[in-house]
Amino acid sequence: MTDRYRRGIDIAEQLAADKLAHFVESGVAEVAPDFARMVIEFAFGDIYAREGLDLRSRELIAIAALAASGQAGPQLRVHVATAEKSGISKREVVEVLMQIALYSGFPTALNALASCHDLLTDHDCVPGTCG
Amino acid sequence: MTDRYRRGIDIAEQLAADKLAHFVESGVAEVAPDFARMVIEFAFGDIYAREGLDLRSRELIAIAALAASGQAGPQLRVHVATAEKSGISKREVVEVLMQIALYSGFPTALNALASCHDLLTDHDCVPGTCG
């Protein structure tokens, strides 16, 4: 186990002990175990681990870039689901996805909002009663 | 309610009283109500409402651009489902989607045709007996 992998797993678990690591490895890990390891090493061990940008900013960038691409649905859901761990509120995620309409058009923004609909609804309050 | 919204809703309902407005607002309206309103205002109240291009042309453009992008499936289906309201026949929609192969490749055109298959089949006549 490389240092890059250990550092990457630490950050991935800090973001979402259950979701991120599981996502990256499930399915893919069976047919391409080296690739699952490389994603952890490079994405989290190399890039996310760098100084120079705080975690909240890195997660805003991840959500923006994944939504803008319009074809990274599963990855967008993982980052939206764990956004609050980096200090990004549900309302802020909605603002990010709305802003994506400027750069990638309305269908891409609408589909991103629809695909994350359940993650962005606040289940802790009766609809219509909390802001 | 702004003039832009009122004008947008008028056009959206003219295109498809039931489908368009419903599509734009369902799901998204709950988590991003302002955005559902903005789409109506900008897409239909600002752009579609402009003189300078007839509605049939605007719908041809919508179908072509949505199909070409390859990642706007739900929106493509809405515009294909309502194309006849703008004077575009099912056969013409098929021609548009075939032509998209030139610009976006065969998989994009094939997937557009497959995803709209049910909307493009004429259920009013026995197969092989109507033009």
Added chain:
Amino acid sequence: MTDRYRRGIDIAEQLAADKLAHFVESGVAEVAPDFARMVIEFAFGDIYAREGLDLRSRELIAIAALAASGQAGPQLRVHVATAEKSGISKREVVEVLMQIALYSGFPTALNALASCHDLLTDHDCVPGTCG
């Protein structure tokens, strides 16, 4: 020379005797002469030659799909330059490119307008004096 090629060249020349044929063959014809022929045969001899959609509609679709892709600058310019041969006015081209913002975002629409700027300016009248 196949029938498909002859039919394709006829349509390409009808659209733009000088521009389209020249574009398709120049540069590419030297390194891939078969491909230059195939583009004429398939794009114009097979697709454009089909009944079921008038030439004006086919050109609206071409301009919409090429602009929406955001990476077909040279081809977009050829079709915009010859649009009037299919009965599409400069003003209508501007409306198409504006509408593309809905589907592909503002940068794509702005860059399409900027890249065709010279083709869309009316040189026959003093700026500010014609509609």
Added chain:
Amino acid sequence: MTDRYRRGIDIAEQLAADKLAHFVESGVAEVAPDFARMVIEFAFGDIYAREGLDLRSRELIAIAALAASGQAGPQLRVHVATAEKSGISKREVVEVLMQIALYSGFPTALNALASCHDLLTDHDCVPGTCG
């Protein structure tokens, strides 16, 4: 039936008698029969039939380009399912999809691997016991 179609069907059947032809024609053949024929004629009768590149290379290119696009899931599955007919092993397909991460990012590569997961798992041996 044109020579191009006959030649195309021969190659398509050589690749995958059951899968390729079926894929291209099902669904699409009902609403756009001419297009199903054109795909066979152009893709296999014109391009694949050309000398100058062996079939194994053409299939590597197909898998790479379809995976890189990120929006040709059904077509990617067909070519991955039939790769062995062109002498490309499952392990080589996995290597291709991993390499795509360099050009199209991790989500595109991960989604390609996940969508072909069942096709890339070797069901003929107990996991962990074959290379």
Added chain:
Amino acid sequence: MTDRYRRGIDIAEQLAADKLAHFVESGVAEVAPDFARMVIEFAFGDIYAREGLDLRSRELIAIAALAASGQAGPQLRVHVATAEKSGISKREVVEVLMQIALYSGFPTALNALASCHDLLTDHDCVPGTCG
């Protein structure tokens, strides 16, 4: 002049009195003056003007989404050039563009860095002498 336009111009000028407004209107303003106005109104007057996300976050999102698309070079340069007005340092911009490699691949990230090279070089210090 609508309220939306006035509010949009205010924000655009706050970001970059000289660059943003000039960019949006130059070239495009001549052939599509309504569109230049709409971009200001919608992008800055409607979206950027919203509460719920601070300006620094909105600019990180703009840079991430524009870089991820790989085809919004002019717009990326404008936002990178004005990033410091929103409290984003040159080093942070470099971190954003590096992170884009995860989502859109190495070529897209390398080309974004290369296209903004002059904007990201610190001209205030002798090379090698400042961090």
Added chain:
Amino acid sequence: MTDRYRRGIDIAEQLAADKLAHFVESGVAEVAPDFARMVIEFAFGDIYAREGLDLRSRELIAIAALAASGQAGPQLRVHVATAEKSGISKREVVEVLMQIALYSGFPTALNALASCHDLLTDHDCVPGTCG
């Protein structure tokens, strides 16, 4: 200097001592030196260095994926320029770029051929006299 970097530089130099390393580092190396190193480490030290796929196949995949994306012009040129080092002839590169039309449409294939025109012309023989 990591093992991954050393191994990556070895492969990059084997492919094109002068072009690849120079490309990856020039421009980008000044503003993002860590990123230039990471590209060498990950692309060549991790992925290209893997067994399981020969170098000729890896270069076919690189050319196919870069051309299919339509927005990696500089990278496509580097790999086309060095293709012969991996046993890929100019004629084979032309076949790859033609085949890309199937997956990404004619404009993308035409623009790829046009952008590599000078690299694909055989300067060692009088035009029309060599195959």
